[in-house]
Amino acid sequence: MIDQFILGLSVVLQPEVLMYAFFGVFLGQVIGVLPGVGAITAISLLLPVTFYLDPTSSVILLAGIYYGSQYGGAIASILLNLPGTPSSVVTCLEGYPLARDGRAGFALLVTALSSFVGSMIGVAVVVMAAIPMATFALKFGAPEYTMLVAIGLVAASLISSGSHLRAFSMALVGIALGMVGSDASTGQYRFVATDALADGISLVSLAMGLFGLSEIIRNAASHEPRKTQIKLTLRDIFPNRAELRSMVKPVGRGATIGAFFGALPGTGAAIASFMAYAFERRISRTPEKFGKGHLPGLCAPEASNNSAAQTSFIPTLTLGVPGDAVMALIIGALILNGIVPGPRLIIDEPELFWGVIASFFVGNIILLVINIPLIGVWVRLLSIPYYRLYPAIVLLICVGVYSHRSSITDVVLTLVFGIVGYVMRRYRFEPAPLLLGFVLGPMLEENFRRTMLLYGGDFSVFVTRPISATLVFCGAALLAFTIGSAIVSHRKALKDKNTQGGPYSV
Amino acid sequence: MNTLEGEKPGGDRNVWRQAISGTVLVGFGLAILMISWNYSAGSLTQMGPGFMPRVIAVALVAMGLGILVSDLRGTAQSYDEPIHWRALIFVSAAVLIFVTLVEPAGLVPAMFCAVAASKLANSRAGLLSIVIYSAAVTLAGYFLFIVALGLPLTVFGR
Numbered sequence: 072m073i074d075q076f077i078l079g080l081s082v083v084l085q086p087e088v089l090m091y092a093f094f095g096v097f098l099g100q101v102i103g104v105l106p107g108v109g110a111i112t113a114i115s116l117l118l119p120v121t122f123y124l125d126p127t128s129s130v131i132l133l134a135g136i137y138y139g140s141q142y143g144g145a146i147a148s149i150l151l152n153l154p155g156t157p158s159s160v161v162t163c164l165e166g167y168p169l170a171r172d173g174r175a176g177f178a179l180l181v182t183a184l185s186s187f188v189g190s191m192i193g194v195a196v197v198v199m200a201a202i203p204m205a206t207f208a209l210k211f212g213a214p215e216y217t218m219l220v221a222i223g224l225v226a227a228s229l230i231s232s233g234s235h236l237r238a239f240s241m242a243l244v245g246i247a248l249g250m251v252g253s254d255a256s257t258g259q260y261r262f263v264a265t266d267a268l269a270d271g272i273s274l275v276s277l278a279m280g281l282f283g284l285s286e287i288i289r290n291a292a293s294h295e296p297r298k299t300q301i302k303l304t305l306r307d308i309f310p311n312r313a314e315l316r317s318m319v320k321p322v323g324r325g326a327t328i329g330a331f332f333g334a335l336p337g338t339g340a341a342i343a344s345f346m347a348y349a350f351e352r353r354i355s356r357t358p359e360k361f362g363k364g365h366l367p368g369l370c371a372p373e374a375s376n377n378s379a380a381q382t383s384f385i386p387t388l389t390l391g392v393p394g395d396a397v398m399a400l401i402i403g404a405l406i407l408n409g410i411v412p413g414p415r416l417i418i419d420e421p422e423l424f425w426g427v428i429a430s431f432f433v434g435n436i437i438l439l440v441i442n443i444p445l446i447g448v449w450v451r452l453l454s455i456p457y458y459r460l461y462p463a464i465v466l467l468i469c470v471g472v473y474s475h476r477s478s479i480t481d482v483v484l485t486l487v488f489g490i491v492g493y494v495m496r497r498y499r500f501e502p503a504p505l506l507l508g509f510v511l512g513p514m515l516e517e518n519f520r521r522t523m524l525l526y527g528g529d530f531s532v533f534v535t536r537p538i539s540a541t542l543v544f545c546g547a548a549l550l551a552f553t554i555g556s557a558i559v560s561h562r563k564a565l566k567d568k569n570t571q572g573g574p575y576s577v
Numbered sequence: 578m579n580t581l582e583g584e585k586p587g588g589d590r591n592v593w594r595q596a597i598s599g600t601v602l603v604g605f606g607l608a609i610l611m612i613s614w615n616y617s618a619g620s621l622t623q624m625g626p627g628f629m630p631r632v633i634a635v636a637l638v639a640m641g642l643g644i645l646v647s648d649l650r651g652t653a654q655s656y657d658e659p660i661h662w663r664a665l666i667f668v669s670a671a672v673l674i675f676v677t678l679v680e681p682a683g684l685v686p687a688m689f690c691a692v693a694a695s696k697l698a699n700s701r702a703g704l705l706s707i708v709i710y711s712a713a714v715t716l717a718g719y720f721l722f723i724v725a726l727g728l729p730l731t732v733f734g735r
């Protein structure tokens with residue numbers, strides 16, 4: 072393995088290839104900051120360019136855009152509460168409160184460090200376990216996916232900082248929204264009010280509306296300049312020793328969760344980051360600190376989505392099965408160059424395979440190095456008063472959403488979701504579980520239907536297959552634990568109510 | 578910035594305000610149920626397109642009722658931050674103006690008008706500053722989206 076990795080390094084460290092790696096991660100980072108303009112846009116725009124490159128350089132370039140955008144996505148989340156990429160939605164939950172406290176530089180640095188460590192763990196997993204993990208992932212059939220997604224939805228209710236009931240109902244609303252469009256099995260249109268909805272609601276409009284526009288509506292009228300003092304000395308932005316120590320375990324756990332979800336075909340960085348956040352919250356001894364800029368809640372999902380971004384290349388390169396749309400484009404680029412990804416890729420094209428993996432290693436170092444000096448630039452953005460900044464953000468959202476599919480309806484829907492999100496928050500409903508339900512819903516339906524079809528409507532299949540049974544057990548434990556803690560907190564709340572205000576924070 | 582701190586305890590003044598979250602959810606669930614009644618449900622082994630929507634709709638109605646009950650029992654509080662009507666109206670107008678202009682008139686006029694409209698969401702803006710600001714943002718947007726990113730959008734309409 073070490074020999075092969077060194078072979079890969081020798082490929083990447085050629086000046087020309089290194090240049091493409093740098094160009095890829097830099098572009099990815101910039102694209103990731105822009106809300107709505109995602110890695111997919113950038114990769115599809117660059118796809119024709121790869122005709123003129125050799126296959127290794129083209130994959131290195133496109134892959135760099137992908138994991139670079141994971142870094143960039145966090146930046147807009149922290150500074151503006153705009154998730155630049157779907158996987159940075161949970162970064163908003165902890166990063167934005169930190170920025171409002173004037174600790175944006177700190178949050179950005181913590182994110183960069185967590186992302187870097189997460190990516191490195193992901194790369195290590197790819198180097199050591201690509202082949203065994205690919206075969207393990209093949210064992211995941213429809214029942215396993217159904218259970219995995221069901222656990223994800225239970226976890227969705229744990230993301231919330233308010234009532235679990237409200238959070239779970241939001242996840243259901245998300246699933247319902249995910250059903251708009253043509254039914255995956257029969258092709259029948261469901262809930263298609265106008266023709267423009269035939270392709271379903273776009274994730275970009277949903278996320279931009281719920282998180283971006285609703286925040287703008289809430290803050291646009293404010294007059295006061297931002298109270299952010301810019302603290303940019305190294306001492307202010309570097310985490311101190313105690314904070315560093317409190318980051319180690321969440322980053323490790325996040326990266327592990329991310330590595331797992333990344334390696335499964337069909338689940339990507341977005342789900343991985345949600346899961347890592349929910350897990351951190353669940354095991355935390357101080358869950359009430361979440362949502363207010365709690366460090367583990369910031370670094371675990373960041374480590375997770377970056378780790379997943381790396382390991383999602385395992386199914387792509389070793390099985391030829393793309394995990395998401397970006398991976399499908401990368402496979403497309405390989406096929407355009409006359410290379411068919413699949414189990415024989417490692418044997419037939421070792422230089423390509425290991426070159427690409429070594430480029431992850433080099434690319435992440437480049438990302439960390441270009442990120443730290445940029446923190447100062449990003450934080451200065453915050454010293455601009457909000458009333459001067461928000462029209463430009465409105466514009467970013469409009470153009471970003473519109474350019475995604477050239478669809479007017481998408482932009483109108485973004486506005487609808489923005490208003491819905493604004494009203495929802497007034498009634499203590501949180502947008503994050505809704506988004507998770509939207510992402511997981513179609514997978515749940517498809518795999519549940521397939522399971523029932525394959526096993527003749529027999530529910531026992533969920534507990535007779537070993538992997539699925541393990542997942543059922545985990546899910547049941549999670550549910551029991553949640554209900555238990557909900558009862559405890561309810562009792563405590565009732566007690567509190569007699570003494571002071573009320574139990575729920577908004 | 579964020580005025581969540583302005584929340585006050587005791588939403589018990591108005592029963593309607595407490596009942597609205599649950600009611601809206603129940604209504605949403607019922608609407609889904611009604612629409613999905615047109616799709617065939619199939620059987621458990623051969624699920625049709627209507628099966629899962631009905632399951633989700635029923636679950637949603639149940640959740641809505643649960644929330645209704647717990648809200649009416651008054652263990653929760655709502656916050657009385659006033660609705661920012663001005664921001665709501667002008668931000669919405671900005672997005673709608675963008676939508677109506679971007680295809681017939683092109684990206685640049687759409688950007689300019691949308692930025693100008695959204696600037697009105699804040700009462701501080703004067704006419705001259707709106708024009709200068711919108712022009713600057715439009716120029717920046719042109720360089721970002723058209724020159725740097727090369728997005729395939731019409732710059733000026735026919």
